[in-house]
Amino acid sequence: MPHRDVMHGSRAVAEAVKLCDVKVIAAYPITPQTHIVEDIAEMLANGEFDAEYIMVESEHSAMSACIGASATGARTFTATASQGLALMHEVLWIASGMRLPIVMVNANRALSAPINIWNDQSDSIAERDSGWVQLYVETCQEALDSVIQAYRIAEHQDVLLPVMVCMDGFVLTHTVEPVEVPDKEQVRRYLPELRLPHALDPEHPVTMGSLGDPNYYMECRKQQEIAMEHALRVAEEADEEFRRVFGRGYGILEEYNMQDAEVVLVTMGSVAGTIKETIDMLGSDVGLLRLRMFRPFPKEAVRRALRNAKVVNVIEKDVSMGFGEGALMTELKSVLYGSDIRILGTVAGLGGRDITTEHVRQAIERAERALRGERVEEVAWAGLKEEAL
Amino acid sequence: MKVDIAACITEPGSSERNKTGGWRVFKPVVHQERCIDCGSCWIFCPEACISRNEAGEYVVDLDFCKGCGICANECPTEAIEMVLEEK
Amino acid sequence: MKEIRFHGRGGQGAVTAADLLAMAAFFDGKYSQAFPSFGTERRGAPVTAFARISDRFIRLRSQIYEPDYIVVQDPSLLEVIDVAAGLKSTGKALINTEKSEIKLNTEAEVHTINATRIALDVLGVPIVNTAMIGAFAALTGEVSLESVIKAVRRRFPEKLAERNVRAVEVAYEEMEAKL
Numbered sequence: 001m002p003h004r005d006v007m008h009g010s011r012a013v014a015e016a017v018k019l020c021d022v023k024v025i026a027a028y029p030i031t032p033q034t035h036i037v038e039d040i041a042e043m044l045a046n047g048e049f050d051a052e053y054i055m056v057e058s059e060h061s062a063m064s065a066c067i068g069a070s071a072t073g074a075r076t077f078t079a080t081a082s083q084g085l086a087l088m089h090e091v092l093w094i095a096s097g098m099r100l101p102i103v104m105v106n107a108n109r110a111l112s113a114p115i116n117i118w119n120d121q122s123d124s125i126a127e128r129d130s131g132w133v134q135l136y137v138e139t140c141q142e143a144l145d146s147v148i149q150a151y152r153i154a155e156h157q158d159v160l161l162p163v164m165v166c167m168d169g170f171v172l173t174h175t176v177e178p179v180e181v182p183d184k185e186q187v188r189r190y191l192p193e194l195r196l197p198h199a200l201d202p203e204h205p206v207t208m209g210s211l212g213d214p215n216y217y218m219e220c221r222k223q224q225e226i227a228m229e230h231a232l233r234v235a236e237e238a239d240e241e242f243r244r245v246f247g248r249g250y251g252i253l254e255e256y257n258m259q260d261a262e263v264v265l266v267t268m269g270s271v272a273g274t275i276k277e278t279i280d281m282l283g284s285d286v287g288l289l290r291l292r293m294f295r296p297f298p299k300e301a302v303r304r305a306l307r308n309a310k311v312v313n314v315i316e317k318d319v320s321m322g323f324g325e326g327a328l329m330t331e332l333k334s335v336l337y338g339s340d341i342r343i344l345g346t347v348a349g350l351g352g353r354d355i356t357t358e359h360v361r362q363a364i365e366r367a368e369r370a371l372r373g374e375r376v377e378e379v380a381w382a383g384l385k386e387e388a389l
Numbered sequence: 390m391k392v393d394i395a396a397c398i399t400e401p402g403s404s405e406r407n408k409t410g411g412w413r414v415f416k417p418v419v420h421q422e423r424c425i426d427c428g429s430c431w432i433f434c435p436e437a438c439i440s441r442n443e444a445g446e447y448v449v450d451l452d453f454c455k456g457c458g459i460c461a462n463e464c465p466t467e468a469i470e471m472v473l474e475e476k
Numbered sequence: 477m478k479e480i481r482f483h484g485r486g487g488q489g490a491v492t493a494a495d496l497l498a499m500a501a502f503f504d505g506k507y508s509q510a511f512p513s514f515g516t517e518r519r520g521a522p523v524t525a526f527a528r529i530s531d532r533f534i535r536l537r538s539q540i541y542e543p544d545y546i547v548v549q550d551p552s553l554l555e556v557i558d559v560a561a562g563l564k565s566t567g568k569a570l571i572n573t574e575k576s577e578i579k580l581n582t583e584a585e586v587h588t589i590n591a592t593r594i595a596l597d598v599l600g601v602p603i604v605n606t607a608m609i610g611a612f613a614a615l616t617g618e619v620s621l622e623s624v625i626k627a628v629r630r631r632f633p634e635k636l637a638e639r640n641v642r643a644v645e646v647a648y649e650e651m652e653a654k655l
Contacts, residue, residue: 006502008495099395162395171537175511176498178533198397207398219392273535356538 002183002246009140009172013105013165014039016147018049018101019187023074026054028084032117034173036079038299038347054121059084063091063104070100073199075151078102078237081169082109082123089127090115095162096131096224098209101154101194101200102162103133103147107169108269108317108350118171119268120317120353125294126325131224133163133231134295136268141179142250145242146292148187152238155194158230166294168270168317169353182246184357187331190245228296234294252293256304261287262310263367268294271315271355278360286364291328299335311342315360315369315382317349325379328335342370359383395421413456417449423468430460430469453461477530477617479540483559484549485628487519489605492631493547495607498581499627500619509534522553529618547612548572548606549591560584561576569599572604587615598643610644615653621648 007015013036013117017025025044027037050076050220054065070076073081080088085106095102098243106124110116124134133153143165150163167173198206212220235252243249256276258264258277265275265288272290279286289305290296306312323330329345346363349355359382370376393399412461420432430447431439438450439460449460480497480621482490484490498510506529513524520627526540542562551573553559560569567584572591592608598607606628613619624644629637 006499006508079420097395170512175509176495177509178502178507198394198399198455199548204399205401210396210398212392212396216392216396221394245481274413274537277536354539356541357536 002105002186002273004178004179004180006176006178007140008035008176008259009143009167009173009385010107010142010174011039012034012144012181013147013173014043014077015179015181017077018043019182019184020077020148020151020191021075021188022051022077024054024069024388025075026056026062026069026078027170028056028059028062028080031363032081032084032107032109034079034081034105034169036107036173037199037261039373040077044058047376059087060091062165063095063102063131064090065190066102067091067095067098067100070095070102070196071098071200073194073201075155075194076100077104079105081241082117083106084109085123085127085236086111089130092127092130092132092162094209096147097220097366099198099224099227100162101151101160103150103154103165104162104164105147105167106144107173108166108170112309116351119171119220120212120352121166121168122318122350124164124166124239125318127164128327131228133161133228133293134160134166135163135235135293136166136291137172138270138272138292140167140172140175140177140249142292143172143243143250144181145250149183149235149238149242151191151194152241153231153293154198155191156230156234156238159194159196159227159234160196161227162233163226166269171270182301183347185186186245187234190241192197193250196306210325232296232298236364250292252291254288254290254300254344256288256290257285257287258287258305258332260308261285262308263287263364263371264309264312265287265315265360265363265367266291266312266328267315268292268328274355274357275315275360277343278364281344281357282361282364284364286367294328297331297335302332302335303339306336306341310342311344313346313363315346315355315363319347319350329379343377344370344376345379346382347379353383393432408452409451410452410454413451413474414458415453415455415458416451416474417456417458417460417469418469418472419447419449420470421446423466425466425468427465429463429465433463435459477528477534477536477541477543479546480527480529480618481543482523482525482527482547483553483557484523484528484550484605485553486521486523487603488523488549489603490523490549491525493549493605493609493645494527495543496605496624496627496631497527497612497619498529499630500609500613501527502625503623504620506531508535509537510628511537512539513539515635522557526546532587538572543567543616545612547608549608551575551578554578554580568615570608570615572608575619585609587654589647589649589654591647592649594643594646602626606640607643607647610647612645612652614648615655624648 498508501508
């Protein structure tokens with residue numbers, strides 16, 4: 001039976017890993033790690049489920065161990081954050097290039113220097129081109145559910161790509177809130193056993209990770225891009241099926257208060273909750289578009305959702321230095337190229353700076369001023385201490 | 390030819406089809422009468438293209454030998470001679 | 477929605493106090509949320525933690541600037557930070573101190589409890605979080621005593637749990653008697 005409980009976001013993820021019958025977990029259990037892998041280790045020690053737990057000496061090794069394990073056709077999991085994800089960088093590309101359906105939770109945290117352990121999304125945004133599917137979640141419940149969905153997406157025969165579930169570090173990982181833990185049998189039915197067509201098998205030997213010279217490398221990359229296109233459809237189907245089985249779903253993007261909204265805020269992750277609360281508090285007719293899927297980018301769905309919008313303000317926890325705006329804003333401009341929609345950006349919450357309802361109100365106000373034809377800043381940094389610059 | 394997923398090679402031993410002996414300038418010639426059967430050439434050949442025939446003699450697979458001369462260099466009795474190959 | 481801000485020092489369990497409160501509210505059938513201010517935790521450093529209780533799912537994830545309640549676990553903090561900042565005038569402050577009266581920069585009611593003594597008596601260590609939650613339950617009625625005890629039993633290993641349940645009960649009764 002599914003049961004409602006109250007727990008940390010990290011624990012919710014560990015519960016998902018247990019429910020998914022993950023066979024191999026590799027982790028580097030030192031900062032910047034979360035208690036996700038700690039909770040999994042405890043569950044294994046208590047005999048709550050059976051898996052190989054590999055303690056490695058770095059995140060680079062953690063992902064390498066996941067690649068080896070996944071190549072044998074075993075369902076594989078790891079979790080990391082910030083510098084840990086950065087240290088994995090080169091191996092991320094190997095996981096996706098070898099088409100291994102590894103699922104990883106990244107607790108979104110800022111990158112050093114200066115040293116900062118707090119939340120923002122610069123770490124995973126920096127890995128957007130690494131060939132991983134990326135989902136961004138709003139709540140601890142969605143983190144749990146998305147891990148289950150992630151395996152279904154990753155392991156689909158038309159996809160076979162790794163999936164990164166991004167949850168805001170601390171803001172979700174360290175928050176206690178109510179979570180419904182699904183029934184194991186239902187998860188088993190939702191998630192068939194992994195069948196990796198190119199798995200290592202002594203009966204049918206294959207060479208993996210071989211040379212792809214200039215004659216073939218481009219074809220491999222194009223195959224990955226085609227798999228990414230499939231992932232869009234597969235993710236939508238996986239979410240619909242999830243809703244059918246478990247009674248809740250999220251879509252690949254979420255539209256809030258969007259009917260006839262001329263001003264729309266766009267964001268990813270947990271700050272969507274604060275934005276919804278602010279919209280309701282103000283009784284505002286501003287809409288919110290929350291992207292749950294960032295890779296593959298749901299271009300058509302975004303265009304459809306924003307068809308009536310006149311001004312968009314992208315609130316995001318990352319910035320592309322030297323380009324003066326966040327990655328999501330840039331990508332939205334690309335997706336909406338040729339339309340008349342005015343696109344503004346708000347860089348917010350870097351390095352754990354709290355994003356308040358007041359910051360959201362200011363972002364709404366700036367967009368509304370733009371709608372009235374007033375001159376406004378194209379990109380604003382929410383809550384920036386100008387006097388400290 | 391269709392590239393398998395992730396450029397996997399699904400047919401074992403398929404690299405044998407790629408004959409690399411053509412890179413060679415010198416080829417090893419084994420003087421069997423001087424061979425003391427120590428096996429050094431077999432051990433040291435980086436291409437693993439030296440094997441023993443039914444008579445127990447060490448022979449070189451010229452489809453894959455690149456003429457590096459390591460076998461000749463290692464042979465304690467100088468039973469292997471590197472000879473300029475006429476093509 | 478009720479918002480509660482906890483002030484403590486590293487090692488006093490302010491973060492756990494917020495967690496326990498959220499768990500207790502959940503056991504009471506409500507929605508709840510708790511999170512720390514995510515400092516670089518070290519023993520003795522000022523720590524802030526937050527909890528929210530509501531009848532519907534809590535979407536707001538910013539820190540708490542205008543709390544309904546503040547819970548101060550260490551009286552020495554009063555000299556260091558403005559613990560009552562933003563406290564609603566209709567709200568309540570609960571301070572751990574041996575003094576019977578405390579002047580705070582607020583129009584809200586100020587209540588005191590000697591949680592350090594309770595913790596030393598019952599637990600033998602000056603970790604006051606469970607006593608403070610017991611007193612908070614009695615003072616505000618936002619969570620039931622039963623649910624606080626259930627949360628404590630869930631959070632701590634058995635032996636430790638029972639001692640902390642006792643701390644909750646003693647503080648609850650002491651607070652109740654004061655009202």
